[in-house]
Amino acid sequence: MKPRGWKELKPGAVVTEPGSAEKFKTGSWRAFRPRWIEENCIQCMFCWAYCPDMAVRAKDGKRGEFNYDYCKGCGICALECPGKKGKKAIVMEEEGK
Amino acid sequence: MARVVAVTGNEAVAEAMRQVNPDVCAAYPITPATDIMQRFTGFVSNGKVKTEMVLVESEHSAMSACVGASAAGGRVATATSSQGLALMWEELFIASGTRLPIIMTLVNRALSAPLNIHGDHSDGMGARDCGWIQLWSENAQEAYDNMIQSFRIAEHMDIRMPAMVCLDGFIISHSIERMEYLDDAVVKNFIGEFKQLNPLLDIEHPVSYGPLILTDLYMEYRRAHAEVMSKVSQVVLDVAQDFEKISGRKYGLFETYRLDDAEIGLVILNSAAGTSKDAVDVFRDKGIKAGLLKPRLYRPFPYEEIGEALKHLKAVCVLDRADAFGASYGPLFMDIASGIYPYKDRPLLINKIYGLGGRDYMPEHAELVLAELAEVAKTGRVKTFKEYIGVRE
Ligand code: SF4
Ligand code: SF4
Numbered sequence: 001m002k003p004r005g006w007k008e009l010k011p012g013a014v015v016t017e018p019g020s021a022e023k024f025k026t027g028s029w030r031a032f033r034p035r036w037i038e039e040n041c042i043q044c045m046f047c048w049a050y051c052p053d054m055a056v057r058a059k060d061g062k063r064g065e066f067n068y069d070y071c072k073g074c075g076i077c078a079l080e081c082p083g084k085k086g087k088k089a090i091v092m093e094e095e096g097k
Numbered sequence: 098m099a100r101v102v103a104v105t106g107n108e109a110v111a112e113a114m115r116q117v118n119p120d121v122c123a124a125y126p127i128t129p130a131t132d133i134m135q136r137f138t139g140f141v142s143n144g145k146v147k148t149e150m151v152l153v154e155s156e157h158s159a160m161s162a163c164v165g166a167s168a169a170g171g172r173v174a175t176a177t178s179s180q181g182l183a184l185m186w187e188e189l190f191i192a193s194g195t196r197l198p199i200i201m202t203l204v205n206r207a208l209s210a211p212l213n214i215h216g217d218h219s220d221g222m223g224a225r226d227c228g229w230i231q232l233w234s235e236n237a238q239e240a241y242d243n244m245i246q247s248f249r250i251a252e253h254m255d256i257r258m259p260a261m262v263c264l265d266g267f268i269i270s271h272s273i274e275r276m277e278y279l280d281d282a283v284v285k286n287f288i289g290e291f292k293q294l295n296p297l298l299d300i301e302h303p304v305s306y307g308p309l310i311l312t313d314l315y316m317e318y319r320r321a322h323a324e325v326m327s328k329v330s331q332v333v334l335d336v337a338q339d340f341e342k343i344s345g346r347k348y349g350l351f352e353t354y355r356l357d358d359a360e361i362g363l364v365i366l367n368s369a370a371g372t373s374k375d376a377v378d379v380f381r382d383k384g385i386k387a388g389l390l391k392p393r394l395y396r397p398f399p400y401e402e403i404g405e406a407l408k409h410l411k412a413v414c415v416l417d418r419a420d421a422f423g424a425s426y427g428p429l430f431m432d433i434a435s436g437i438y439p440y441k442d443r444p445l446l447i448n449k450i451y452g453l454g455g456r457d458y459m460p461e462h463a464e465l466v467l468a469e470l471a472e473v474a475k476t477g478r479v480k481t482f483k484e485y486i487g488v489r490e
Binding site: 003004005006007009010011012013014015016018 | 194195197257295302304305306307308316321324
């Protein structure tokens with residue numbers, strides 16, 4: 001998308017297109033990347049509920065893959081994840097390693 | 098028919114607000130503006146207006162509530178002074194950056210410390226570059242007229258900017274003058290129905306206010322703001338023309354008094370301009386070509402028009418009722434200096450600081466300044482560029 005010039009702006013920076021935050025991909029902010037280990041997952045959906053973005057996908061009540069377009073790597077999901085028998089179902093790994 | 102009344106400046110402003118009947122007012126009391134909102138809340142309690150009156154716990158909250166109500170889609174007004182304006186500071190920028198046409202009366206008062214409640218322009222001068230429109234008023238009539246015109250200016254679809262209407266604390270706010278009120282129906286018709294722009298409460302068209310704008314767009318928004326400000330002068334003149342039709346009173350970007358053929362002149366804001374005009378007459382009677390310019394639209398400042406109006410003079414004194422510590426000259430002086438700077442043959446300029454904290458500005462002060470200007474014009478030499486008048490050694 002061509003960057004907008006000053007004549008094309010809405011007065012007062014008001015956003016008139018609902019849901020347009022979807023176009024703003026924030027995944028590049030991430031320094032750590034969450035990895036889902038499905039065998040340790042108990043489908044509690046804590047990660048989905050706690051994610052401050054909407055970066056944990058859910059389908060038919062089941063946990064799906066991370067949406068890395070928006071995941072900022074904050075690690076909240078990994079912290080909250082109870083996992084199975086002491087083994088976390090989400091681990092944070094440094095990006096680029 | 099217009100009603101001739103004897104009222105204080107604050108009473109006149111409250112009456113203008115009653116006639117405008119805003120959707121929302123949020124306010125916190127502060128001397129000398131308190132009286133405006135006290136009278137206005139009386140109108141609310143007695144069912145004279147339909148306004149939703151929000152009594153808040155500070156001026157910061159007052160302006161925040163005004164911002165919210167304006168974004169929601171209402172016509173919004175408030176009033177404050179001095180420390181109250183200072184406490185609103187961050188919200189002033191939010192109101193203007195968000196392009197919300199809030200109207201605020203600023204009853205000019207000195208800033209603390211030392212604590213002082215009297216007329217002084219340091220509050221308004223501090224907020225001159227916060228993106229608001231500022232209209233300054235010499236007397237109760239002008240304050241009332243500016244109030245009514247300010248709604249049309251701020252709400253104009255090409256503008257949508259908040260506006261401040263300034264009048265001198267106590268000297269005007271608490272003194273009784275003869276003036277004329279317009280009929281309620283005339284005012285209502287003049288300001289017209291409030292037109293919303295992207296109101297938050299329009300649930301059919303959801304909008305978001307206050308997004309994060311980073312390095313990729315912030316500068317573009319500031320440039321767009323400057324562009325809007327460049328259109329204000331014309332709107333002010335158009336609205337003034339319509340206002341003349343309903344009131345018979347003429348307004349411009351500034352007022353000139355015996356300035357056309359003048360050789361020496363005073364530039365002064367608000368109430369002290371009245372006193373100064375008398376001194377100009379005294380000098381005219383002595384055969385000295387004196388004149389005066391009183392800015393009305395102070396922000397955006399009409400640099401070109403004021404430069405054009407002053408460029409033929411030999412010597413000009415700008416009188417400031419606010420000091421600018423460390424900037425050498427008073428704020429009005431600096432604007433006037435910028436206005437005449439482009440001209441090769443320009444008047445010699447001096448600056449006097451007067452009337453701080455409500456100190457009286459007397460006709461003899463104005464006459465001393467004019468006498469000094471006559472000397473400067475004759476000799477072409479300035480002894481002191483900036484001086485305080487009426488101050489004890
Ligand atoms: S790391 Fe943070 S942003 Fe990414 S999925 Fe987990 S909770 Fe959401
Ligand atoms: S919090 Fe952990 S265990 Fe619960 S659904 Fe998410 S990944 Fe699975």
